[in-house]
Amino acid sequence: MPEDNSDAMPHVGPDWPTCAADVCIGRQIEGFERCLAHLGTDERDDVLRRFAPSDDVDLRGTTLTIGLLERLLTHMSEDPADPAALVRLGRADFRYCHFHDDDDASGTERPEDAAVDDGTGSVCARFKGVWFSGDAVFSGARFSGNAVFGHAQFSGDAWFDGVRFDGDARFDRARFDGVAGFHHARFDGDARFGDVQFDRYAVFDGAQFSGYAGFGGARFGLDAKFSGARFAGNAVFHSAQFNGYALFRRTRFGDLAGFGLARFSGYARFDGAEFGGDAEFVGARFMLGTAFDGAQFSGAAEFIDAHFSGDAKFADARFEVATKFGPLATRALDVDRASFAKLVIVEVEADRLSADDARFERGVELRVRRPEVSMRRTHFGGPSSVSGMPAPFKSPKGRSVAAVPEQLTAETAGSGSTVAVVASDDRRPVGLEAWVPRLLSVQETDVAQLTLADVDLRWCRFAGTHHLDELSLEGRSPFNRPPNWQAGWAWPPVWRWTTRRVLAEEHPWRAGRRKSGGWSKELPDLDGAAQVPPVGPERLAVLYRSLRKAFEDAKNEAGAGDFYYGEMEARRHAPSTSRAERALLTAYWLISGYGQRATRALAALVMLIGVLFVLLTQHGLPDSTALQQMTGTVPAAAAGQPQQITFETTPAPAILPPQDQLWTTDRMRKAIRIALGSVIFRDTDQKLTPAGVWTVMAGRAFGPLLLALAALAIRARVKR
Structure with missing residues (x-):
């Protein structure tokens, strides 16, 4: 007798008429009190002859051996004599069936290849090439050996919820026109879905894959749901196409997660996913937003040549051994609160990059092109750098990794090599290359070990930054400018x-x-x-x-x-x-720009010389036509002695000439010579009025000071 399936589904509460055999939950065949597996040989033959192509099949809870299943499918074939003929079922309900490879109870001999498929192992169910024209329901079923559905076509919905595959599950090149439900399915062997076409939803939420899971080349027409799934072995989605949402939220990958060259046309969600091995997304294309928020990468995170047309979010992600991230191209990269345990090289071309609260425990080499960067409260545990990269990144195969125009904002998009960036007054354009990243904030970040090279700092906020005096700047890192x-x-x-x-x-x-x-x-x-x-x-x-x-x-x-x-x-x-200090600083600012503007000091010096010139001409030079007075006596000469005459000279009085003779050419020439000489401590023999003496003393006091300030300012601009 065939094996009972009572131990396979001990908690099933059948809602159908069950077999009269002990502890069998198989559905009664119409006209009999037993299920197909427990009918007599003649009865079973009569029942099997009832089936024709496209008929509905309802064998819920029935234990089906490979031999019995083969006989059933033979009767559903369009040409039973031709092994290659199409087998077509209508609505097929195999819920809670138990498929195994024991001999049929009827004693009918199995075909030679019934128990072995290409030498790869025992086969308990062979639906290869079968066409299910209606819904196919296998929920709760158990396949004790290999289950082969290769090239099968499911025109209706296919339900494999809670199915247990003890051996390999082979769905290569199968096609699902309706919903494909594998919710909480269990794959103890390999699960092969290579080149499968899912036209509608593919639901693998909570599924468990103990062996190899291959979805290479699979095409998902609508949403692909793998949330909460567990992959103990390699999970390969190489070249898969996801046209709807790709949901891998809280999915656990025990070994390799291979998504190389995969294409995600809808949103891709890997929130909270755990990658126990390498996460390989080389050459993947993400056409909309992508979220790896809270994901944990225990192996390498390979996103080389990956393109994100939408935002790439890695907030709260943890990278335990990754030493290279990228190069990748995206519209916006978000690594807020992400943690990198090793020294990591990050290469990205993007429009925006946010690393607020990120932790780089051993440091980071952040090589970026184009983006606006925010690094608030970022932790740098070792020597780190943020560098603008003039040349596009290259993949290991030499392929250029660059953002496409739709990934960039209007400010940075374009085919030219430079972009006009407007200064703070929106009137003074500055020629700044398009690849130069713009840092917007390092607030509350310790920058003692940070180096910035070729980074636009015009709008960077530094308030609250720690150890700002130890920040290193290299290359061309422009700051903002005042309005004109x-x-x-x-x-x-x-x-x-x-x-x-x-x-x-x-x-x-x-x-x-x-x-x-x-x-x-x-x-x-x-x-x-x-x-x-x-x-x-x-x-x-x-x-x-x-x-x-x-x-x-x-x-x-x-x-x-x-x-x-x-x-x-x-x-x-x-x-x-204080007011006194403010007055001093104001004077310092006016006459020399705090010792930084030589033109101001020189202008002040010129003004000083002008003032000296006016004062000397008007009040400092006495009348040059005034005559000296000489007075003396002529004593009588003694006999035989020469006569001696004694004179007393009185200097000409230092009086100003008449008003109409103050501004003569001769006086102005003398005045300018004396004014120039006074500022460099040159003395003259020119007689001055008392006012002129004080004027020259003022020039000797302020002139050298202004010269010194001008020299100081010039030195400040040229010293290296």
């Missing part, structure tokens, strides 16, 4: 801001003051413009001071001078600065 000429309700009504490097935080502060023209209240953010609370002048002074030290350590005196200027500006406007 402005006009408004202030005095003077037209003014010009001096050209220098400014921090992004200075914009909101300046925008809140009277002369706010050209300054922005909002600062760029990854999600667009954001209005941030202004940073006060006291904090601005600290930021400028720290960056000045960083530039000085890098021997960039010109850059350090700009930040010194910003520091002094913040101090001059700070409420905590």
